[in-house]
Structure formats: C-alpha cells, structure tokens
Amino acid sequence: MLRDAKVATRLPAKDLNRARAFYSEKLGLDPVEQRAGGLRYVCAAGEFAIFVSGGVQSGMHTQMGWEVDDIEATVRELRARGVKFEEYDLPGLRTVDGIAEIAGNYPSKGTGERGAWFHDSEGNLLGIGQPVRA
Numbered sequence: 001m002l003r004d005a006k007v008a009t010r011l012p013a014k015d016l017n018r019a020r021a022f023y024s025e026k027l028g029l030d031p032v033e034q035r036a037g038g039l040r041y042v043c044a045a046g047e048f049a050i051f052v053s054g055g056v057q058s059g060m061h062t063q064m065g066w067e068v069d070d071i072e073a074t075v076r077e078l079r080a081r082g083v084k085f086e087e088y089d090l091p092g093l094r095t096v097d098g099i100a101e102i103a104g105n106y107p108s109k110g111t112g113e114r115g116a117w118f119h120d121s122e123g124n125l126l127g128i129g130q131p132v133r134a
Contacts, residue, residue: 007046009064012053013122019050022121026081050122057123065127071099071114074128078118086117086125105131 013019020039023029031039037052048064057063068074075085075098085098093100095116102113112132119125 009046009048011048011050011063011120011122011124012055012057013050014053015122016050016052018121023050026078026083028081059119059123059125061125062117062127063124065129067129067131069130071116071128071130075099075116078128083118086119088117101132110134 011019016037016039020031023031023039023041029041029043032042033040038049039051040049041047043066066074079085079098086095087098088095088100093102099114099116102115105111105113110131110133114130114132116128117125
C-alpha cells in the first residue's frame, strides 16, 4: 500500500513566522499554501511541511535533505544567503569547507556521495547531498 504513496517530510517549529523567514530568506523557498499552524512547501520531486510543535528538536541527525547536481555551487549560494554549514571531524565523517566525501552509496545512486549539513532556524538538521557517479 505505501509503495505507491507519496512521501512528504514534516519538520517541527516552535515559531512558524521565524521558520517561514528562514526558509524564504536563507533557502529561497516560499510556501505554496498555509493553514493554521502549518506551512507547505513543494520542491521539484517532493514536498515538506513545517508545523508548530512544542517538542524539542534534537538537531543530532539529518531530518530532511535535498539531492543536488552541484554541491559546491549550492553551498556557495546558500552561504551567500547567510546559511552556516556544520563542520565535522569524526571517525568516518570529516568535512572540508563544509562538505564531506562519503564512501559508498546505494548502487542506483553511484559509488559515493558528497554531503553538507546546516541547521534551520528551529534547530532541525538539514542536509544536501550529491551522488558521486563512477
């Protein structure tokens, strides 16, 4: 049943107006519609919604990501808009200028991946990935 269903991410926010400003000013995204307590966004191949929540975001794992064709250009553009990228130096994950080289990937995606991460205004950890094809 779910195999044919569309997947849509839901991200919690304590302050919907602050989140809306971040996604508009920093990411260049504006909601396609809104309702009381929620904003809905549509990208090329998916959608996500931000909803008011009293819960606490851990910010310790990627909650949503975008797959891009040129990660350097995307990071550069987002930095110019004021997005701050995370720097990691962990076993198996090290970023250089905000971008990590990741060994392995799903066979249909390629041989590896390049990734970058940043937090939104509400503490959600968001990622950008670029498959490395052989």
